[in-house]
Amino acid sequence: MKKLVLTGAAGRLGSYLREPMSRMCDELVSTDLAQDIGKLYDGERYVKADLASLDAMIDLLQGADMVVHFGAYGDEAPFETILGPNIIGAYNIWEAAWRNGVRRVVYASSIHAVGMHPKTDFIGTDVRHRPDTFYGLAKCFAEDLASLYWDKRQVESVCMRILSCAQVGNPRAIGTWLSYDDLIKLVQRAIDTPVTGFAVVYGVSDNDRVPVDNAKASFLGYRPRDNAEQFAEKIFAEAGPLDHQDPGNMCHGGPFAAVPLGDSGLAVLKVVDDTKKT
Template identity: 75%
Template sequence: MKKLVLTGAAGRLGSYLREPLSKLCDELVTTDRAADIGKLYPNERYVQADLADLAPMVDLLQGADMVVHFGAIGDEAPWDQILPSNIVGAYNIWEAAYQNKVRRVVYASSIHAVGMYPKNQFIGTDVPHRPDTFYGLAKCFAEDLASLYWEKRGVESVCMRILSAANVGNPRALGSWLSYDDLIHLVERSIDTPVTGFTIVYGVSNNDRAPVDNAKAHYLGYRPKDNAEQFAAQMLATSAPLNPQDLSDMCHGGPFATIPLGESAASKLNIVDDSKKT
Protein backbone atom coordinates (compact mmCIF):
# COMPACT_ATOMS: atom_id res chain seq x y z
CA MET A 1 0.00 0.00 0.00
CA LYS A 2 1.05 3.57 -0.55
CA LYS A 3 -0.30 5.14 2.65
CA LEU A 4 -1.63 3.92 5.99
CA VAL A 5 -2.89 6.14 8.80
CA LEU A 6 -2.72 5.11 12.47
CA THR A 7 -4.62 7.08 15.11
CA GLY A 8 -3.80 6.74 18.80
CA ALA A 9 -0.12 6.38 17.99
CA ALA A 10 0.95 7.72 21.41
CA GLY A 11 -1.05 5.06 23.24
CA ARG A 12 0.23 1.77 24.64
CA LEU A 13 -1.28 -0.38 21.89
CA GLY A 14 -0.43 2.14 19.20
CA SER A 15 3.22 1.95 20.26
CA TYR A 16 3.29 -1.75 19.30
CA LEU A 17 1.59 -1.19 15.94
CA ARG A 18 3.77 1.57 14.53
CA GLU A 19 6.72 -0.56 13.43
CA PRO A 20 4.78 -3.47 11.84
CA LEU A 21 2.43 -1.05 10.07
CA SER A 22 5.38 0.89 8.71
CA LYS A 23 6.46 -2.28 6.89
CA LEU A 24 3.13 -2.61 5.08
CA CYS A 25 3.18 0.71 3.24
CA ASP A 26 5.30 3.33 1.54
CA GLU A 27 4.20 5.97 4.05
CA LEU A 28 2.81 5.55 7.57
CA VAL A 29 1.13 8.66 8.96
CA THR A 30 0.65 8.43 12.72
CA THR A 31 -1.38 10.84 14.80
CA ASP A 32 -2.41 11.62 18.37
CA ARG A 33 -2.94 14.64 20.61
CA ALA A 34 0.54 14.30 22.13
CA ALA A 35 3.11 16.86 21.03
CA ASP A 36 5.72 14.17 20.33
CA ILE A 37 5.96 10.35 20.15
CA GLY A 38 9.74 9.98 20.09
CA LYS A 39 11.94 8.66 17.31
CA LEU A 40 10.07 7.88 14.10
CA TYR A 41 10.52 4.86 11.84
CA PRO A 42 12.11 5.55 8.43
CA ASN A 43 8.85 5.98 6.48
CA GLU A 44 6.75 7.31 9.38
CA ARG A 45 5.39 10.85 9.60
CA TYR A 46 3.76 12.10 12.79
CA VAL A 47 1.00 14.73 12.86
CA GLN A 48 -0.40 16.11 16.11
CA ALA A 49 -4.17 16.38 15.76
CA ASP A 50 -7.44 16.07 17.68
CA LEU A 51 -9.94 13.43 16.56
CA ALA A 52 -12.80 15.70 17.61
CA ASP A 53 -11.96 18.12 14.77
CA LEU A 54 -13.13 16.87 11.37
CA ALA A 55 -10.99 19.06 9.11
CA PRO A 56 -7.59 17.70 10.27
CA MET A 57 -8.89 14.14 9.89
CA VAL A 58 -9.95 14.83 6.31
CA ASP A 59 -6.48 16.21 5.60
CA LEU A 60 -4.73 13.26 7.28
CA LEU A 61 -6.65 10.63 5.33
CA GLN A 62 -6.09 12.24 1.94
CA GLY A 63 -4.57 9.60 -0.34
CA ALA A 64 -4.72 6.86 2.32
CA ASP A 65 -5.52 3.27 1.43
CA MET A 66 -6.72 2.38 4.93
CA VAL A 67 -6.89 3.82 8.43
CA VAL A 68 -6.20 1.88 11.64
CA HIS A 69 -8.24 3.72 14.26
CA PHE A 70 -6.98 3.23 17.83
CA GLY A 71 -7.37 6.82 19.03
CA ALA A 72 -9.81 7.31 21.92
CA ILE A 73 -10.07 7.43 25.70
CA GLY A 74 -9.26 3.83 26.66
CA ASP A 75 -11.20 3.68 29.92
CA GLU A 76 -14.56 4.63 31.36
CA ALA A 77 -14.80 8.41 31.79
CA PRO A 78 -17.48 11.09 32.23
CA TRP A 79 -19.86 11.50 29.31
CA ASP A 80 -18.57 14.95 28.37
CA GLN A 81 -15.11 13.40 27.81
CA ILE A 82 -16.31 10.26 26.02
CA LEU A 83 -18.50 12.21 23.61
CA PRO A 84 -15.86 14.26 21.73
CA SER A 85 -13.05 11.71 21.82
CA ASN A 86 -14.79 8.37 21.34
CA ILE A 87 -18.07 9.24 19.60
CA VAL A 88 -17.51 12.44 17.60
CA GLY A 89 -13.96 11.22 16.92
CA ALA A 90 -15.29 7.95 15.46
CA TYR A 91 -17.73 9.82 13.22
CA ASN A 92 -14.94 12.07 12.00
CA ILE A 93 -12.77 9.09 11.04
CA TRP A 94 -15.50 7.36 9.04
CA GLU A 95 -16.63 10.59 7.42
CA ALA A 96 -13.04 11.51 6.53
CA ALA A 97 -12.56 8.01 5.12
CA TYR A 98 -15.67 8.40 2.98
CA GLN A 99 -14.70 11.84 1.72
CA ASN A 100 -11.25 10.55 0.74
CA LYS A 101 -12.46 7.25 -0.76
CA VAL A 102 -10.44 5.30 1.82
CA ARG A 103 -11.25 1.63 1.34
CA ARG A 104 -11.32 0.34 4.92
CA VAL A 105 -11.32 1.37 8.58
CA VAL A 106 -9.69 -1.11 10.99
CA TYR A 107 -11.17 -0.17 14.35
CA ALA A 108 -10.19 -0.94 17.94
CA SER A 109 -13.59 -1.81 19.36
CA SER A 110 -13.92 -3.53 22.72
CA ILE A 111 -15.52 -6.37 24.65
CA HIS A 112 -17.21 -3.59 26.62
CA ALA A 113 -19.69 -3.19 23.78
CA VAL A 114 -21.12 -6.50 25.06
CA GLY A 115 -19.64 -6.39 28.56
CA MET A 116 -22.82 -7.12 30.52
CA TYR A 117 -23.21 -10.65 29.14
CA PRO A 118 -22.36 -13.36 31.70
CA LYS A 119 -19.09 -15.15 31.02
CA ASN A 120 -20.80 -18.53 31.15
CA GLN A 121 -22.47 -17.50 27.88
CA PHE A 122 -20.07 -18.33 25.02
CA ILE A 123 -20.97 -15.31 22.93
CA GLY A 124 -20.37 -14.93 19.21
CA THR A 125 -19.75 -11.84 17.13
CA ASP A 126 -23.45 -11.49 16.29
CA VAL A 127 -24.94 -11.01 19.78
CA PRO A 128 -26.87 -7.76 20.33
CA HIS A 129 -25.01 -4.93 21.98
CA ARG A 130 -25.04 -4.94 25.78
CA PRO A 131 -22.60 -2.21 26.91
CA ASP A 132 -21.32 -1.92 30.45
CA THR A 133 -20.27 1.77 30.52
CA PHE A 134 -20.30 5.03 28.55
CA TYR A 135 -17.02 3.72 27.11
CA GLY A 136 -18.74 0.53 25.95
CA LEU A 137 -21.68 2.53 24.60
CA ALA A 138 -19.28 4.55 22.45
CA LYS A 139 -17.94 1.28 21.02
CA CYS A 140 -21.52 0.26 20.17
CA PHE A 141 -21.99 3.58 18.38
CA ALA A 142 -18.81 3.13 16.36
CA GLU A 143 -19.72 -0.44 15.38
CA ASP A 144 -23.16 0.71 14.20
CA LEU A 145 -21.52 3.65 12.43
CA ALA A 146 -19.21 1.21 10.66
CA SER A 147 -22.19 -0.90 9.60
CA LEU A 148 -24.02 2.20 8.32
CA TYR A 149 -21.04 3.47 6.33
CA TRP A 150 -20.65 0.04 4.74
CA GLU A 151 -24.33 -0.33 3.87
CA LYS A 152 -24.85 3.25 2.66
CA ARG A 153 -21.42 4.43 1.53
CA GLY A 154 -19.33 1.35 0.78
CA VAL A 155 -16.59 1.94 3.36
CA GLU A 156 -15.37 -1.44 4.62
CA SER A 157 -14.63 -1.94 8.32
CA VAL A 158 -13.19 -4.53 10.65
CA CYS A 159 -14.27 -3.89 14.23
CA MET A 160 -11.90 -5.71 16.58
CA ARG A 161 -13.58 -6.27 19.95
CA ILE A 162 -10.41 -6.39 22.04
CA LEU A 163 -10.83 -8.22 25.34
CA SER A 164 -7.65 -7.31 27.27
CA ALA A 165 -4.45 -6.49 25.42
CA ALA A 166 -2.27 -6.12 28.50
CA ASN A 167 -0.17 -8.18 30.87
CA VAL A 168 -1.92 -11.09 32.58
CA GLY A 169 -2.41 -9.54 35.99
CA ASN A 170 -5.71 -11.03 37.17
CA PRO A 171 -7.69 -14.29 36.80
CA ARG A 172 -10.06 -12.73 34.24
CA ALA A 173 -7.13 -12.33 31.84
CA LEU A 174 -6.65 -16.12 31.68
CA GLY A 175 -9.57 -16.04 29.23
CA SER A 176 -9.43 -12.48 27.89
CA TRP A 177 -5.70 -12.01 27.19
CA LEU A 178 -4.63 -10.71 23.78
CA SER A 179 -0.85 -10.80 23.43
CA TYR A 180 0.89 -8.01 21.54
CA ASP A 181 2.05 -10.48 18.88
CA ASP A 182 -1.52 -11.66 18.35
CA LEU A 183 -2.74 -8.05 18.32
CA ILE A 184 -0.31 -7.27 15.50
CA HIS A 185 -1.37 -10.44 13.66
CA LEU A 186 -5.05 -9.48 13.97
CA VAL A 187 -4.45 -5.97 12.63
CA GLU A 188 -2.38 -7.33 9.74
CA ARG A 189 -5.11 -9.82 8.79
CA SER A 190 -7.71 -7.05 9.04
CA ILE A 191 -5.66 -5.07 6.54
CA ASP A 192 -4.61 -7.74 4.04
CA THR A 193 -7.84 -9.77 3.82
CA PRO A 194 -9.06 -9.05 0.27
CA VAL A 195 -12.72 -8.36 1.15
CA THR A 196 -14.22 -7.70 4.58
CA GLY A 197 -17.38 -5.64 4.09
CA PHE A 198 -18.53 -4.95 7.66
CA THR A 199 -16.92 -7.46 10.03
CA ILE A 200 -16.77 -7.89 13.80
CA VAL A 201 -14.03 -10.07 15.28
CA TYR A 202 -12.95 -10.67 18.87
CA GLY A 203 -9.42 -9.63 19.77
CA VAL A 204 -8.33 -12.49 22.00
CA SER A 205 -5.43 -14.93 21.99
CA ASN A 206 -5.71 -18.71 21.68
CA ASN A 207 -6.57 -19.09 25.36
CA ASP A 208 -7.94 -22.37 26.69
CA ARG A 209 -10.45 -20.30 28.71
CA ALA A 210 -11.45 -17.78 26.00
CA PRO A 211 -15.12 -16.92 26.62
CA VAL A 212 -16.02 -15.81 23.07
CA ASP A 213 -16.57 -17.46 19.69
CA ASN A 214 -14.69 -16.09 16.67
CA ALA A 215 -15.92 -18.70 14.18
CA LYS A 216 -17.87 -16.27 12.00
CA ALA A 217 -14.74 -14.17 11.45
CA HIS A 218 -12.41 -17.06 10.59
CA TYR A 219 -12.28 -15.94 6.96
CA LEU A 220 -10.02 -13.07 8.06
CA GLY A 221 -7.29 -15.66 8.55
CA TYR A 222 -6.74 -14.64 12.17
CA ARG A 223 -5.07 -17.60 13.89
CA PRO A 224 -3.74 -16.51 17.30
CA LYS A 225 -0.81 -18.46 18.71
CA ASP A 226 -0.37 -17.35 22.32
CA ASN A 227 -2.20 -18.91 25.27
CA ALA A 228 -2.66 -17.41 28.74
CA GLU A 229 -2.74 -20.87 30.30
CA GLN A 230 1.01 -20.53 30.83
CA PHE A 231 0.16 -18.02 33.59
CA ALA A 232 -2.71 -19.99 35.15
CA ALA A 233 -0.95 -21.81 37.99
CA GLN A 234 0.72 -18.70 39.36
CA MET A 235 -2.31 -16.45 38.84
CA LEU A 236 -4.77 -18.82 40.53
CA ALA A 237 -2.39 -19.49 43.42
CA THR A 238 -1.87 -15.80 44.19
CA SER A 239 -5.40 -14.45 43.59
CA ALA A 240 -8.54 -14.69 45.70
CA PRO A 241 -11.26 -17.02 44.38
CA LEU A 242 -13.77 -15.35 42.07
CA ASN A 243 -17.24 -14.67 43.43
CA PRO A 244 -20.12 -15.99 41.29
CA GLN A 245 -22.43 -13.41 42.91
CA ASP A 246 -20.19 -10.50 41.87
CA LEU A 247 -20.91 -9.10 38.39
CA SER A 248 -17.31 -7.95 38.06
CA ASP A 249 -16.28 -11.61 38.25
CA MET A 250 -19.21 -13.02 36.27
CA CYS A 251 -19.54 -10.57 33.34
CA HIS A 252 -17.42 -10.29 30.22
CA GLY A 253 -16.71 -6.67 31.08
CA GLY A 254 -15.08 -7.49 34.41
CA PRO A 255 -14.96 -4.47 36.77
CA PHE A 256 -16.50 -2.29 34.05
CA ALA A 257 -19.76 -4.14 34.80
CA THR A 258 -19.99 -2.77 38.33
CA ILE A 259 -18.29 0.63 38.44
CA PRO A 260 -20.56 3.70 38.50
CA LEU A 261 -21.00 5.33 35.10
CA GLY A 262 -18.27 7.85 34.40
CA GLU A 263 -15.73 6.44 36.87
CA SER A 264 -12.45 4.80 35.82
CA ALA A 265 -12.19 1.01 35.89
CA ALA A 266 -8.66 0.57 34.54
CA SER A 267 -7.10 0.89 37.99
CA LYS A 268 -8.89 -2.32 39.04
CA LEU A 269 -7.26 -4.36 36.25
CA ASN A 270 -3.63 -4.17 37.41
CA ILE A 271 -2.44 -3.01 33.97
CA VAL A 272 1.26 -2.22 33.61
CA ASP A 273 2.21 0.52 31.14
CA ASP A 274 4.78 -1.41 29.10
CA SER A 275 4.56 0.78 26.00
CA LYS A 276 7.13 0.01 23.33
CA LYS A 277 9.89 2.61 23.13
CA THR A 278 11.45 3.69 19.83
Protein backbone atom coordinates in the same frame (compact mmCIF):
# COMPACT_ATOMS: atom_id res chain seq x y z
CA MET B 1 0.00 0.00 0.11
CA LYS B 2 0.92 3.60 -0.49
CA LYS B 3 -0.38 5.20 2.72
CA LEU B 4 -1.73 3.94 6.02
CA VAL B 5 -2.90 6.14 8.90
CA LEU B 6 -2.66 5.07 12.56
CA THR B 7 -4.59 7.05 15.18
CA GLY B 8 -3.73 6.67 18.85
CA ALA B 9 -0.09 6.15 17.92
CA ALA B 10 1.18 7.49 21.26
CA GLY B 11 -0.91 4.99 23.21
CA ARG B 12 0.28 1.68 24.65
CA LEU B 13 -1.27 -0.49 21.92
CA GLY B 14 -0.43 1.96 19.17
CA SER B 15 3.22 1.84 20.17
CA TYR B 16 3.36 -1.85 19.23
CA LEU B 17 1.62 -1.31 15.88
CA ARG B 18 3.79 1.46 14.47
CA GLU B 19 6.79 -0.61 13.35
CA PRO B 20 4.88 -3.52 11.73
CA MET B 21 2.50 -1.10 10.02
CA SER B 22 5.40 0.93 8.67
CA ARG B 23 6.56 -2.22 6.84
CA MET B 24 3.14 -2.65 5.16
CA CYS B 25 3.14 0.65 3.22
CA ASP B 26 5.25 3.30 1.56
CA GLU B 27 4.09 5.94 4.05
CA LEU B 28 2.73 5.54 7.58
CA VAL B 29 1.13 8.63 9.10
CA SER B 30 0.93 8.25 12.86
CA THR B 31 -1.22 10.66 14.81
CA ASP B 32 -2.21 11.50 18.38
CA LEU B 33 -2.42 14.50 20.72
CA ALA B 34 1.13 14.12 22.06
CA GLN B 35 3.76 16.63 21.00
CA ASP B 36 5.86 13.82 19.54
CA ILE B 37 6.22 10.03 19.70
CA GLY B 38 9.98 9.71 19.74
CA LYS B 39 12.12 8.26 16.96
CA LEU B 40 10.19 7.51 13.79
CA TYR B 41 10.46 4.29 11.77
CA ASP B 42 11.42 4.25 8.10
CA GLY B 43 8.57 5.70 6.07
CA GLU B 44 6.75 7.03 9.14
CA ARG B 45 5.84 10.63 9.90
CA TYR B 46 3.96 12.04 12.87
CA VAL B 47 1.09 14.55 12.77
CA LYS B 48 -0.44 15.94 15.95
CA ALA B 49 -4.19 16.10 15.36
CA ASP B 50 -7.44 16.13 17.33
CA LEU B 51 -9.97 13.40 16.54
CA ALA B 52 -12.76 15.82 17.47
CA SER B 53 -11.89 18.05 14.48
CA LEU B 54 -13.47 16.87 11.23
CA ASP B 55 -11.29 19.20 9.17
CA ALA B 56 -8.15 17.78 10.78
CA MET B 57 -9.25 14.21 10.02
CA ILE B 58 -10.12 15.06 6.40
CA ASP B 59 -6.62 16.50 5.92
CA LEU B 60 -5.00 13.54 7.68
CA LEU B 61 -6.73 10.87 5.57
CA GLN B 62 -6.08 12.44 2.16
CA GLY B 63 -4.57 9.82 -0.13
CA ALA B 64 -4.79 7.04 2.47
CA ASP B 65 -5.60 3.46 1.50
CA MET B 66 -6.80 2.54 4.98
CA VAL B 67 -6.94 3.96 8.51
CA VAL B 68 -6.28 1.94 11.66
CA HIS B 69 -8.27 3.76 14.33
CA PHE B 70 -6.98 3.22 17.87
CA GLY B 71 -7.36 6.82 19.06
CA ALA B 72 -9.81 7.32 21.94
CA TYR B 73 -10.17 8.11 25.60
CA GLY B 74 -9.20 4.64 26.82
CA ASP B 75 -11.18 4.20 30.03
CA GLU B 76 -14.63 4.68 31.52
CA ALA B 77 -15.33 8.35 32.31
CA PRO B 78 -18.27 10.76 32.51
CA PHE B 79 -20.21 10.90 29.23
CA GLU B 80 -18.97 14.44 28.51
CA THR B 81 -15.37 13.15 28.54
CA ILE B 82 -16.18 10.23 26.23
CA LEU B 83 -18.25 12.28 23.77
CA GLY B 84 -15.52 14.22 21.97
CA PRO B 85 -12.74 11.71 21.26
CA ASN B 86 -14.77 8.48 21.24
CA ILE B 87 -18.13 9.37 19.67
CA ILE B 88 -17.62 12.56 17.67
CA GLY B 89 -14.10 11.32 16.87
CA ALA B 90 -15.48 8.07 15.46
CA TYR B 91 -17.92 9.95 13.22
CA ASN B 92 -15.10 12.17 12.01
CA ILE B 93 -12.93 9.17 11.08
CA TRP B 94 -15.64 7.44 9.03
CA GLU B 95 -16.83 10.66 7.44
CA ALA B 96 -13.27 11.66 6.53
CA ALA B 97 -12.64 8.16 5.18
CA TRP B 98 -15.70 8.39 2.93
CA ARG B 99 -14.89 11.88 1.67
CA ASN B 100 -11.34 10.80 0.81
CA GLY B 101 -12.24 7.50 -0.81
CA VAL B 102 -10.46 5.47 1.88
CA ARG B 103 -11.26 1.80 1.33
CA ARG B 104 -11.37 0.51 4.92
CA VAL B 105 -11.39 1.52 8.59
CA VAL B 106 -9.77 -0.97 10.96
CA TYR B 107 -11.25 -0.10 14.34
CA ALA B 108 -10.18 -0.88 17.88
CA SER B 109 -13.54 -1.76 19.33
CA SER B 110 -13.82 -3.53 22.68
CA ILE B 111 -15.40 -6.37 24.62
CA HIS B 112 -17.06 -3.56 26.58
CA ALA B 113 -19.56 -3.14 23.72
CA VAL B 114 -20.99 -6.48 24.91
CA GLY B 115 -19.60 -6.45 28.43
CA MET B 116 -22.81 -7.10 30.37
CA HIS B 117 -23.34 -10.54 28.83
CA PRO B 118 -22.68 -13.29 31.40
CA LYS B 119 -19.21 -14.75 31.11
CA THR B 120 -20.71 -18.24 31.18
CA ASP B 121 -22.26 -17.45 27.76
CA PHE B 122 -19.89 -18.33 24.91
CA ILE B 123 -20.74 -15.30 22.78
CA GLY B 124 -20.23 -14.93 19.03
CA THR B 125 -19.53 -11.88 16.91
CA ASP B 126 -23.25 -11.51 16.18
CA VAL B 127 -24.39 -11.23 19.81
CA ARG B 128 -26.46 -8.13 20.55
CA HIS B 129 -24.82 -5.02 21.96
CA ARG B 130 -24.90 -4.92 25.74
CA PRO B 131 -22.47 -2.19 26.86
CA ASP B 132 -21.14 -2.07 30.40
CA THR B 133 -20.13 1.62 30.53
CA PHE B 134 -20.28 4.90 28.63
CA TYR B 135 -16.95 3.74 27.17
CA GLY B 136 -18.62 0.56 25.93
CA LEU B 137 -21.59 2.57 24.65
CA ALA B 138 -19.21 4.59 22.46
CA LYS B 139 -17.87 1.33 21.03
CA CYS B 140 -21.44 0.29 20.17
CA PHE B 141 -21.96 3.62 18.42
CA ALA B 142 -18.79 3.21 16.37
CA GLU B 143 -19.65 -0.36 15.38
CA ASP B 144 -23.11 0.74 14.24
CA LEU B 145 -21.55 3.69 12.44
CA ALA B 146 -19.22 1.26 10.66
CA SER B 147 -22.18 -0.87 9.62
CA LEU B 148 -24.04 2.19 8.33
CA TYR B 149 -21.09 3.47 6.31
CA TRP B 150 -20.70 0.05 4.70
CA ASP B 151 -24.40 -0.28 3.85
CA LYS B 152 -24.86 3.28 2.60
CA ARG B 153 -21.42 4.44 1.47
CA GLN B 154 -19.41 1.24 0.85
CA VAL B 155 -16.63 2.05 3.31
CA GLU B 156 -15.38 -1.31 4.60
CA SER B 157 -14.71 -1.79 8.32
CA VAL B 158 -13.19 -4.44 10.55
CA CYS B 159 -14.27 -3.87 14.16
CA MET B 160 -11.86 -5.66 16.49
CA ARG B 161 -13.47 -6.25 19.88
CA ILE B 162 -10.30 -6.35 21.97
CA LEU B 163 -10.58 -8.21 25.27
CA SER B 164 -7.46 -7.77 27.47
CA CYS B 165 -4.37 -6.60 25.62
CA ALA B 166 -2.05 -6.12 28.58
CA GLN B 167 0.17 -8.16 30.88
CA VAL B 168 -1.74 -11.02 32.52
CA GLY B 169 -2.38 -9.94 36.11
CA ASN B 170 -5.83 -11.26 37.13
CA PRO B 171 -7.97 -14.40 36.78
CA ARG B 172 -10.18 -12.91 34.05
CA ALA B 173 -7.18 -12.40 31.79
CA ILE B 174 -6.47 -16.15 31.69
CA GLY B 175 -9.34 -16.31 29.21
CA THR B 176 -9.30 -12.79 27.75
CA TRP B 177 -5.58 -12.14 27.12
CA LEU B 178 -4.50 -10.78 23.74
CA SER B 179 -0.72 -10.81 23.42
CA TYR B 180 1.00 -7.98 21.57
CA ASP B 181 2.22 -10.45 18.92
CA ASP B 182 -1.35 -11.65 18.33
CA LEU B 183 -2.58 -8.03 18.28
CA ILE B 184 -0.14 -7.32 15.46
CA LYS B 185 -1.31 -10.43 13.57
CA LEU B 186 -4.94 -9.38 13.97
CA VAL B 187 -4.32 -5.88 12.61
CA GLN B 188 -2.29 -7.26 9.72
CA ARG B 189 -5.11 -9.64 8.75
CA ALA B 190 -7.65 -6.82 9.06
CA ILE B 191 -5.55 -4.81 6.60
CA ASP B 192 -4.47 -7.45 4.07
CA THR B 193 -7.69 -9.47 3.75
CA PRO B 194 -8.83 -8.59 0.21
CA VAL B 195 -12.55 -8.10 0.95
CA THR B 196 -14.16 -7.60 4.38
CA GLY B 197 -17.35 -5.58 4.00
CA PHE B 198 -18.49 -4.86 7.55
CA ALA B 199 -16.88 -7.38 9.91
CA VAL B 200 -16.59 -7.96 13.65
CA VAL B 201 -13.82 -10.08 15.19
CA TYR B 202 -12.77 -10.63 18.79
CA GLY B 203 -9.24 -9.59 19.67
CA VAL B 204 -8.10 -12.47 21.87
CA SER B 205 -5.26 -14.99 21.90
CA ASP B 206 -5.56 -18.78 21.63
CA ASN B 207 -6.33 -19.21 25.33
CA ASP B 208 -7.65 -22.53 26.64
CA ARG B 209 -10.40 -20.64 28.48
CA VAL B 210 -11.31 -18.15 25.74
CA PRO B 211 -14.90 -16.96 26.38
CA VAL B 212 -15.82 -15.77 22.85
CA ASP B 213 -16.35 -17.37 19.44
CA ASN B 214 -14.62 -16.08 16.30
CA ALA B 215 -16.03 -18.71 13.95
CA LYS B 216 -17.95 -16.17 11.85
CA ALA B 217 -14.79 -14.10 11.39
CA SER B 218 -12.64 -17.00 10.19
CA PHE B 219 -12.49 -15.53 6.67
CA LEU B 220 -10.03 -12.94 8.01
CA GLY B 221 -7.44 -15.66 8.49
CA TYR B 222 -6.65 -14.55 12.04
CA ARG B 223 -5.06 -17.52 13.82
CA PRO B 224 -3.63 -16.48 17.21
CA ARG B 225 -0.76 -18.47 18.70
CA ASP B 226 -0.28 -17.37 22.31
CA ASN B 227 -2.03 -18.92 25.32
CA ALA B 228 -2.47 -17.43 28.80
CA GLU B 229 -2.78 -20.85 30.43
CA GLN B 230 0.93 -20.61 31.21
CA PHE B 231 0.04 -18.00 33.86
CA ALA B 232 -3.04 -19.74 35.29
CA GLU B 233 -1.66 -21.63 38.30
CA LYS B 234 0.17 -18.61 39.70
CA ILE B 235 -2.66 -16.12 39.05
CA PHE B 236 -5.41 -18.34 40.51
CA ALA B 237 -3.34 -19.09 43.62
CA GLU B 238 -2.70 -15.41 44.26
CA ALA B 239 -6.33 -14.40 43.70
CA GLY B 240 -8.00 -17.02 45.91
CA PRO B 241 -11.77 -17.68 45.73
CA LEU B 242 -13.72 -15.14 43.66
CA ASP B 243 -17.05 -13.59 44.66
CA HIS B 244 -19.57 -15.25 42.34
CA GLN B 245 -22.07 -12.43 42.91
CA ASP B 246 -19.68 -9.70 41.75
CA PRO B 247 -20.52 -8.56 38.17
CA GLY B 248 -16.80 -8.00 37.71
CA ASN B 249 -16.29 -11.75 37.97
CA MET B 250 -19.50 -12.84 36.25
CA CYS B 251 -19.69 -10.60 33.16
CA HIS B 252 -17.55 -10.40 30.03
CA GLY B 253 -16.67 -6.80 30.79
CA GLY B 254 -14.92 -7.68 34.05
CA PRO B 255 -14.45 -4.70 36.40
CA PHE B 256 -16.06 -2.39 33.83
CA ALA B 257 -19.31 -4.29 34.44
CA ALA B 258 -19.09 -3.54 38.16
CA VAL B 259 -17.96 0.10 38.40
CA PRO B 260 -20.56 2.88 38.60
CA LEU B 261 -21.15 4.71 35.33
CA GLY B 262 -18.45 7.34 34.85
CA ASP B 263 -15.92 5.73 37.22
CA SER B 264 -12.60 4.37 35.99
CA GLY B 265 -12.39 0.68 35.19
CA LEU B 266 -8.65 0.73 34.58
CA ALA B 267 -8.07 1.85 38.17
CA VAL B 268 -9.42 -1.54 39.28
CA LEU B 269 -7.44 -3.50 36.69
CA LYS B 270 -4.11 -1.79 37.50
CA VAL B 271 -2.77 -2.21 33.97
CA VAL B 272 1.03 -2.10 33.69
CA ASP B 273 2.26 0.64 31.35
CA ASP B 274 4.69 -1.26 29.12
CA THR B 275 4.45 1.11 26.17
CA LYS B 276 7.05 0.21 23.55
CA LYS B 277 9.85 2.77 23.34
CA THR B 278 11.49 3.60 20.02
